[in-house]
Amino acid sequence: MLDSYFKITERGSTVAQEVRGGIVTFFTMAYIVALNPLIIGLAKDADGKYIGGGDAPNLALVAAMTALMAGVLTILMGVLGNYPLALATGLGLNTFVAVGIASQMTWADAMGLVVIEGIIITILVLTGFRGAVFRAVPGQLKIAISVGIGLFIALIGLVDAGFVRRTANGPVPVTLGDNGNLVGWPVIVFGFGLLLTIGLMVKKVKGAILIGIVVATAAAIAIESAFKIGPLFNGATGAVNPKGWNLNVPAMPAEIVATPDFSLFGDFNLLGSFDRVPLITAILFIFTLLLSDFFDTVGTVTAIGHESGLIDDEGNVPNNNRILFVDSLGAVAGGAGSISSNTSYIESAAGVGEGARTGLASVVTGVLFLLTTFLAPLVAVIPYEAATPALVIVGFLMMTQIKNIDWEDLGIAIPAFLTIILMPFTYNISVGIGVGFVTHVVIRTIQGRGKEVHPLLWIVSGLFMIYFLQSPINIWVG
Helix, strand or coil: CHHHHHCCCCCCCCHHHHHHHHHHHHHHHCHHHHHHHHHHCCCCCCCCCCCCCCCCCCHHHHHHHHHHHHHHHHHHHHHHHCCCCCEEECCCHHHHHHHHHHHHCCHHHHHHHHHHHHHHHHHHHHCCHHHHHHHHCCHHHHHHHHHHHHHHHHHHHHHHCCCEEECCCCCCCEEECECCECCCHHHHHHHHHHHHHHHHHHCCCCCHHHHHHHHHHHHHHHHHHHHCCCECECCCCCCECCCCECCCCCCCCCCCCCCCCCCCCCCCCCCHHHHCCCHHHHHHHHHHHHHHHHHHHHHHHHHHHHHHCCCCCCCCCCCHHHHHHHHHHHHHHHHHCCCCCEEECCCHHHHHHCCCCCHHHHHHHHHHHHHHHHHHHHHCCCCHHHHHHHHHHHHHHHHHHHHHCCCCCHHHHHHHHHHHHHHHHHCCHHHHHHHHHHHHHHHHHHCCCHHHCCHHHHHHHHHHHHHHCHHHHHHHCC
């Protein structure tokens, strides 16, 4: 019955592959349970209050709700969408909500805007508009989106591991390690995990990515126990230790199980924002959230489809509307849970690289997230440096699709090139997609082939131009 429902054999997979893939996906994105509280849990709203309305931050509330929503939505994706895709609070979106929106109203008002955006995007799915846009994108641009995301997640892995860092005041924005030097045991753990995973892959060992994460985590725990390295950033003192662990310090916790508190659920005010900011400002906030949610998911679903071999000849994925529907519910659920919009995670590609091909892997990931609501201290044991080698490896696997782009056709080649490079360079999937769409429309028009462009792509490109010109539009409307 399990095989029949999830089509495991039909998609060339096994239950063992799906379980391994689900576990790997969880390990590569479990950081969000610890990171989301640091982003929205430590920010104050316009009234000087922390999320939940308190005078002091309560990170445990945010962590519990983050894990709960990720678990429920990811299981729903697996059962309804039958796709190896996991959901959680969107990085970038949560920062925009915390810094750009909540700073001008209350947290409840800001989350109300997220719910409104989720309702709108759900309506777009139910009317077929979101799926139609997905199908309107040329197949080779979809490949470029997948390749660009591959480079993006590889960069995320390198940055999160401390292998690549921002420069303080140098002539370039990023550099190797700390001002050109690799320093500290955490980077060594990353390098060890990366080389171990590569070696296992070359030898065709099943579970290579999962084994790499587990062994690197064990090494990290041993190193931290011996040398007492500590975190990269000490929140209590504000001190920065360039040789420290990024986010999670891999030390065994004093307690394994903690009782979760889900009292944040329902803490939103649907229309309160319109009393705090001008109508045009609220609309622009919603539009920004909508556009980012809409096309980040298009890119992520496409990339996972290419990597898993589930894409058809026209670049579409099975159960496309169901997948987009669950993702749209993520925005509604995230706002209702007061933890910002939930969206599909490209880290799911790590599980696909381990063999995941069906929604069973998502069910496994979702169950692990639900367990995390009780086992949050244990999840904190896994450091970035042990999990991020998986992202670099998957980035390589996704990069191999670049050979399927027609580099002789400038109407495809130039937009594809810009899509690929702008995702990692801007740290934003939507920007890469938007520039790719706009340049494709412009070049086809110059070539006298404008009629080949799908009408929906013209509309979407126009919306992206509004997105890119937000600053002058804000000035114009006052």
